Amino acid sequence: MARYKVMHETSYSYSIPVLMSQHQCHLLPRPCDRQNWISHEMQISPQPVHSEERTDLFGNTVLSFCLETEHRDFSVIANGIVEVGNQQPTDCPTTCAQAVLRLKQPTCDDDWEASFHAYASERVNIDSAITDYASQSLSPDRPLAEAAQELMTRIFNDFTYAPATTTINTMPTELLRERHGVCQDFAHFYCACLRSHGLASRYVSGYLLTHSPEGQPKLIGVDATHAWNSVYLPDFGWLELDPTNGIVVGDGHIVVAWGRDFSDVSPLKGVITGGGPHTVKVGVHVEPDLS
Amino acid sequence: MVLKFDAYSTDGFYDELFLPNGKPRPVAQPLVTLINELEDGELLNRQKAAEASFMDNGITFAVYGNEAGADKIIPFDIIPRFIEANDWNRLEKGLKQRTHALNLFLNDIYGDRKCIRDKIVPESMVETCNAYLPQMQGFVPPRGVWAHITGTDLVRDTDGTFYVLEDNMRCPSGVSYVLQNRQVLKRTFPRVFSQCSIRPVDEYCSQLRHALEYMAPDAVKNPKAVVLTPGTYNSAYYEHSFLSQQMGLELVCGNDLVVRDKHVYMRTTRGLVTVDVIYRRIDDGFLDPLEFRSDSAIGVPGLMEAYKAGNVALCNAPGSGVADDKAIYAYVPQIIKYFLNEDQIIPNVPTFICENPKHRQHVLSNLNKMVVKAVSESGGYGMLVGPQASEAECEEFRKKIEEKPRNYIAQPMISLSRVPTISGDQFAGRHVDLRPYIIQGKDIFVLPGGLTRVALREGSVVVNSSQGGGGKDTWVIAANDKAPEQGQARHWVQQQQQQQ
Numbered sequence: 001m002a003r004y005k006v007m008h009e010t011s012y013s014y015s016i017p018v019l020m021s022q023h024q025c026h027l028l029p030r031p032c033d034r035q036n037w038i039s040h041e042m043q044i045s046p047q048p049v050h051s052e053e054r055t056d057l058f059g060n061t062v063l064s065f066c067l068e069t070e071h072r073d074f075s076v077i078a079n080g081i082v083e084v085g086n087q088q089p090t091d092c093p094t095t096c097a098q099a100v101l102r103l104k105q106p107t108c109d110d111d112w113e114a115s116f117h118a119y120a121s122e123r124v125n126i127d128s129a130i131t132d133y134a135s136q137s138l139s140p141d142r143p144l145a146e147a148a149q150e151l152m153t154r155i156f157n158d159f160t161y162a163p164a165t166t167t168i169n170t171m172p173t174e175l176l177r178e179r180h181g182v183c184q185d186f187a188h189f190y191c192a193c194l195r196s197h198g199l200a201s202r203y204v205s206g207y208l209l210t211h212s213p214e215g216q217p218k219l220i221g222v223d224a225t226h227a228w229n230s231v232y233l234p235d236f237g238w239l240e241l242d243p244t245n246g247i248v249v250g251d252g253h254i255v256v257a258w259g260r261d262f263s264d265v266s267p268l269k270g271v272i273t274g275g276g277p278h279t280v281k282v283g284v285h286v287e288p289d290l291s
Numbered sequence: 292m293v294l295k296f297d298a299y300s301t302d303g304f305y306d307e308l309f310l311p312n313g314k315p316r317p318v319a320q321p322l323v324t325l326i327n328e329l330e331d332g333e334l335l336n337r338q339k340a341a342e343a344s345f346m347d348n349g350i351t352f353a354v355y356g357n358e359a360g361a362d363k364i365i366p367f368d369i370i371p372r373f374i375e376a377n378d379w380n381r382l383e384k385g386l387k388q389r390t391h392a393l394n395l396f397l398n399d400i401y402g403d404r405k406c407i408r409d410k411i412v413p414e415s416m417v418e419t420c421n422a423y424l425p426q427m428q429g430f431v432p433p434r435g436v437w438a439h440i441t442g443t444d445l446v447r448d449t450d451g452t453f454y455v456l457e458d459n460m461r462c463p464s465g466v467s468y469v470l471q472n473r474q475v476l477k478r479t480f481p482r483v484f485s486q487c488s489i490r491p492v493d494e495y496c497s498q499l500r501h502a503l504e505y506m507a508p509d510a511v512k513n514p515k516a517v518v519l520t521p522g523t524y525n526s527a528y529y530e531h532s533f534l535s536q537q538m539g540l541e542l543v544c545g546n547d548l549v550v551r552d553k554h555v556y557m558r559t560t561r562g563l564v565t566v567d568v569i570y571r572r573i574d575d576g577f578l579d580p581l582e583f584r585s586d587s588a589i590g591v592p593g594l595m596e597a598y599k600a601g602n603v604a605l606c607n608a609p610g611s612g613v614a615d616d617k618a619i620y621a622y623v624p625q626i627i628k629y630f631l632n633e634d635q636i637i638p639n640v641p642t643f644i645c646e647n648p649k650h651r652q653h654v655l656s657n658l659n660k661m662v663v664k665a666v667s668e669s670g671g672y673g674m675l676v677g678p679q680a681s682e683a684e685c686e687e688f689r690k691k692i693e694e695k696p697r698n699y700i701a702q703p704m705i706s707l708s709r710v711p712t713i714s715g716d717q718f719a720g721r722h723v724d725l726r727p728y729i730i731q732g733k734d735i736f737v738l739p740g741g742l743t744r745v746a747l748r749e750g751s752v753v754v755n756s757s758q759g760g761g762g763k764d765t766w767v768i769a770a771n772d773k774a775p776e777q778g779q780a781r782h783w784v785q786q787q788q789q790q791q
Contacts, residue, residue, distance in 0.1 A: 050552040119418040271592035
């Protein structure tokens, strides 16, 4: 188990005052097999009038709050200490065809829950080009764990990480034509590939360690929120893969939330009255906790 | 100019007023007799008077994408459509059955999903349905009711059998025209009206208000209900204003409402007033920019939080559209059997689901004989009428179906029944459908009759008002034990005597 200090700051500066605003965020950590949160706190400025925590359909913690004080600056800081472990090694022999069958004819609650992530969603569209691209890896008789990792490596090799070339609304079908994008696009595309074959893949949102341990390369996505995927292997669980970096997820990936796509886990969104043109700053810092 | 029925022919279609041998059906006899006795030109005068009264009262409908003035009156034809008491009794039973079963289906889909586990409906049909809202999973709406207001489209085939053509569970519009058509026809044919013992429709607004108030949170003694409209540019704005006025409820836009601490308030000149029930005429996606489409400027931020906390009721419940998806429609007979253990009273039109490879094959090789519909469209958009389509149109749909089979269904062409309709200086048979309105509150109430929509172009079967269809009044004949509509106010009776 590795232990980290996590700081995630989002701040907005508005050109004219905001009179009132309502926000929803997925910044609070979620529990999962390979990680425990030791402590966590949120600092919101200005002070919210009402705030409320609930659990969404995917088991993520959602915080909603309302600001009724006139303000030009708004910031949310999430601070926490977390313990993160590695994934279980997979020797899952299930083939792609067997996994598809299990999602079509579920035999346990895990299958039912997973089948929810086996269809196109708001930001994950599918066309025949994507199905063809994925076919090269996902042949029916091949073990899914192996095929899923090969697909990840292909995406890492075929696509270029290029910040500011895509927007928040870029869809997988566009990414396949353009061949460059950011982690959100890679993760959406990965979901589209699996789902085009009737397999289940989640969109996972979280953080990476800011400075890699000595001797290891610096990863992409360290100074902001990151996104990767997990693939459902029946009777095994979910295998987490990071197509942006082309690696199997290890103890440097900290999970915040997961869903079908970005819309389900958007870190911070809101509706404001007033505001005008504004600037946003997002900073994420993760370092080993030595205390 | 002579408008008489002497030359009228049913042309082999089922006619709602005439028998195949050319004689009027017994229920229509008084009307046919009157029209045949009218002086030349008198019927046309009444038709014009009826149209003028719609215009004068501002009973309009906006057609999107039409440049020549947004608001139009819906074309109205004064010849009513009759439904006999026995037919109606069966339809009413069938509609109640269907509404009840679909409500149980929605509770199940957003709950335990037993009907998926028992293989009644495939999971993929639900997950890939545009109207399915995962946000609602696990939620039970107030009193367990999803679709408070339903409009079910019925058609009648050549042999007189009624079929359900489609369900509409996301804020169906049109009921205001039913109520207004009736007001106008009472003035158009006052004497015939009193001879025919016709079931009244004016109960609708009080029934709706009761149903809405029944949905209020438990502790509320005098619930406050409002009608939420997208605004004056919406095609059905007239209806929103009419219904709110008839029910005595405030008509509000999104920015008239505000959410604080998970309660909904209405801004008024006397400060904030708590709102308990919202009859919303805004699509799901626009209700709350925080939860759904972030570009919605007509919604209320935070509304869904308030709704999920049980502090306000939304009618219809968000996510109800799953039950009116045109592909789910094909499973309704099984849904009724599964949830109610009953056979369907009003049959479905046989439906081919393009997602199913065998069905798709059949549809693609018989495109010119079928009606193809996009599953999540309404208002007659995204539709192919095979027998009347050009080769290019068929080709276009072939491509669309092959690209996204889940988005399409196909049905055999039904020869819709006809009603005589004034066309220039003669009567011509025009195809009609029927949209009855069903309110689900404490009980299920079916408004006797509904909106008869008529395709005004010769031979056309597309009746949607957004495609230039018109309206007719629907006269449901009272069985002996049901009270007929009361005669008109006295001065109308006197006027009628002077006219005839």
